Amino acid sequence: MGFPLSAQLLDSLVLSVVERSDTYGYELTKNIRDCAPVSESTLYPVLRRLMKNGLLESYDKEYMGRNRRYYHITENGKVALRGLRRDWEEHKQSVEMILNNRGESHYGQI
Amino acid sequence: MDRSEYLVALRQYLFQNGMSTEDIEEAMSFYGDFIMDSTPEEYQRLGSPSELGSKILAENGTFTGNPGSFQMEAAFVGGQNRQDQYYNNAADDQARRNKMLLLIILVVTIPVWGGVAFGLVAAAFGIIVGLGAAVLGLGAAGIALLIEGIRDLFTVPPVGLALTGAGFLMFGLCGVIFVPLIRLVIRFVKWAASTVSSALNNLLSGVRA
Structure with a gap:
């Protein structure tokens, strides 16, 4: 994706991926990378912040003789994600309005 | 360098640069x-253990003498402020707990303040009704005087004039007082209702959020 990700958008993506199903760091990184060239060292602070804010929680699950850390979305996380999706929708519409000359502008169609 | 050597080197780097054990465990997990x-290609992209380590330290707020690595952090901190509306951070939780506590106290102590509150509302109601009745009484008396005065005009004109005049005066006074009084009462009731409902809303939404 050619547009830089804001921290807010990155949070939205991480929350969305984890909402689909509980996931671990590697899988999460791969999922996010499908749309943005983020590095692992970008995602770690995002995960940490989301956990600190109680939007995600983690648990360890045994995998091939070691513990793998899984992330799970909390109720607060789902609420926050709904808010972020609403914001994204608004943001998308206002960008589309100018970029693709769609929707209603205050000044009518040009 | 294989994976476990890489991890050992990373842990050692973080430890030597003063990261707390708790933070190291979290980062390492x-x-x-x-x-x-x-x-192997993927994890080699992370850079050497010390390169990755200094990134982790920078994001953790530990300065390693590489100012460039702080810019990313600054961008995140800036973005973070805007998101606070979504996040129930510690302060919000505290405020919610306080509101919950206040609500519980209010409910539990209803027997204490309920009587007083009810008394105050009843007293206000009594005063309003009393004032209204007095003013309406003034008007009624005015009308009665007017009728009597008009009748007397034909028998004892001076008395009739005086009575009619008094009747007009009282009826007029009633009008002058009554209309603003009603307006005042309506405004007071609206104000009281909105104050109570906004206080309740505030309390309940604080608890629900």
């Missing part, structure tokens, strides 16, 4: 997982 899961 993320990067350790990632490195164990990824292909």
Whole structure:
């Protein structure tokens, strides 16, 4: 994706991926990378912040003789994600309005 | 350098640069997982253990003498403020707990303040009704005087004039007082209702949020 990700958008993506199903760091990184060239060292602070804010929680699950850390979305996380999706929708519409000359502008169609 | 050597070197780097054990464990559980899961090409992209380590330290707020690594952090901190509306951070939780406590106290102590509150409302109602009745009484008396005065005009004109005049005066006074009084009462009731409902809303939404 050619547009830089804001921290807010990155949070939205991480929350969305984890909402689909509980996931671990590697899988999460791969999922996010499908749309943005983020590095692992970008995602770690995002995960940490989301956990600190109680939007995600983690648990360890045994995998091939070691513990793998899984992330799970909390109720607060789902609420926050709904808010972020609403914001994204608004943001998308206002960008589309100018970029693709769609929707209603205050000044009518040009 | 194989995966476990890489991880040992990373842990050692973080430790030597003064990161707390707790933070090291957390970081290691993320990067350790990632490195164990990824292909060799993927984890080599992370850079050397000390390169990755200094990034982790920068994001953790520990300065390693590489000012460039702080810019990313600054961008995140800036973005973070805007998101606070979504996040129930510690302060919000505290405020919610306080409101919950206040609500519980209010409910539990209803027997104490309920009587007083009810008394105050009843007293206000009594005063309003009393004032209204007095003013309406003035008007009624005015009308009665007017009728009597008009009748007397034909028998004892001076008395009739005086009575009619008094009747007009009282009826007029009633009008002058009554209309603003009603307006005042309506405004007071609206104000009281909105104050009570906004206080309740505030309390309940604070608890529900």
